[in-house]
Amino acid sequence: MAINGDDGKFEKSLWQSAEGLRGPVESAEYKHIVLGLLFEKYMSDAFEQRREELRELTYDEDSMYYCGDDDEERQFILEDKDAYHGENVFYVPEEARWEYLIDSATDPDIGAQIDDAMRAIEEENPDRLDGMLPKRYSRIPQDTLEGLLNEFAELDLGNGKDTQDEDVFGRVYEYFIKEFARQEGHRGGEFYTPKHVVELLVEILEPFEGRIFDPFCGSGGMFVQSHKFLERKGGDESQVSIYGQEVNDATWRICKMNLYLRGIDGNIQLGDSIRNDQFPNLRADKIITNPPFNMSEWGEDTVSGDDSRFEYGMPPSNNANFAFIQHMIAHLDDDGMAGTVMANGSMSVQGQEGEIRKEIIEDDLLDAVIALPGELFYTTSIPVCLWIISKGKDSDSYRNRTDETLFINAKDLYESIDRTQNRLTEDHIQTIADTVRAYRGEEGMDDYEDETGFCKVATTDEIADNDYMVTPGRYVGISRDAGDEVPYEVKMEELSAELREQFQRSNELQEDIKANLEELGF
Secondary structure, three states: OOOOOOOOHHHHHHHHHHHHOOOOOOHHHHHHHHHHHHHHHHHHHHHHHHHHHHHHOOOOOOOOOOOOOOHHHHHHHHOOHHHHHOOOOOOOOHHHOHHHHHHOOOOOOHHHHHHHHHHHHHHHOHHHHOOOOOOOHHHOOHHHHHHHHHHHHOOOOOOOOOOOOOOHHHHHHHHHHHHHHHHHHHHHHHOOOOHHHHHHHHHHHOOOOEEEEEOOOOOOHHHHHHHHHHHHHOOOHHHEEEEEEEOOHHHHHHHHHHHHOOOOOOEEEEOOOOOOOOOOOOOEEEEEEOOOOOOOOOOHHHOOOOOOOOOOOOOOOOOOHHHHHHHHHHOEEEEEEEEEEEEHHHHOOOHHHHHHHHHHHHOOOEEEEEEOOOOOOOOOOOOEEEEEEEOOOOOOOOOOOOOEEEEEEOOOOOEEEEOOEEEOOHHHHHHHHHHHHHHHOOOOOOOOOOEOOOEEEEEHHHHHHOOOOOOOHHHHOOOOOOOOOOOHHHHHHHHHHHHHHHHHHHHHHHHHHHHHHHHOOO
């Protein structure tokens, strides 16, 4: 099956076919059904491919395997779990193999059989799959399951060794995650960050080695793109350690499957990163993440007194942005770097959050702020930015950046997909990332220069003169060419998105004022 160069048509066609089979099943339920079956197909195909390799093996001193004329000996080798696990392949028992399920697809109890197959695979691979696979197929109509089994039957997922595209399953799985996120609205945003935004963060952070941490890891997109970055740049995966935490149980499972299918080893823990930090002693070299935007009820009452994580001040209970930022800072090594997506309000909000932002800037941790275009996310119209935080600005191997912060206004760098959706192209990503690299003074980059309307390096004193507000537009100025060429509809969408966020912040502030007045007896 060759799908290279089809610009996603294959994945789109497969998605449309699978979605057409959904029937009365809710999207939130169907997501786990489909992704679980895809993973089952991958495991079964990889198992069969490895089984065929074992059939063809002759005696070799290195492998210590011998498949001669002795049928009993051959059968022993074919069922030797270590022969599969050693090649990063899950052992799949007979009753869980794809062909067995396909032969039973018309049975009224096929759902229960798939549930049993998932349990059987877990039992054979307890170290990596214990409790991981979905087991809710008995609740799904038989015709839906039969349709999905037949739809996925033609997919040759295996290990990619014999296909023209070595990441067939990765492409399909990633596409399906994206489409479910789009379909589910804000709920999908809990576990999906658009690929192009993740790619930009990874290009800026350049995770070549050390401990990579995502405390809000969702479906694992940051790890997948970091893995691809290493492959593209010829990096050594053995020099990287992966750590992640995810609060949602179902999303945590999706993340684990997403990493397994790509052969990425990672320590991914389940739990709320703020309330129940699973890595209290971890100090990461790179943190790459996208926490929930403007999250309320984040657990302020559970962390009071935790000065090690919240040394710059306790954020208000109705917004977690600066709780998340401080959590990242606390988990950075002495010269570590973090890149995170944040709602635009984080750049200019005053009050408690403004004071925390001031302290972070005065401690010389803010390395760069990048304003992104609107409508990048499927799940929210809130405009967002990137915060790049560095503990090693004064000890960087390229250039000492003490008391300097780079501001980039990238709001005009986007390609419009439709009226409500934009994306960053590869050229946009490289333009932004190369600007950051030039600012750092990395080898092979042109000398950095401020560009009116796009980028500016400001000192801490200049930021203080702006009341510690870090909206890039305050610093980069306005290009003489800007304005007239931007379509009216696009400008109105950007302004409307910013206005909606301000309304949200205003409502939150009113609630705080009302609560304070009630405490005072008024």
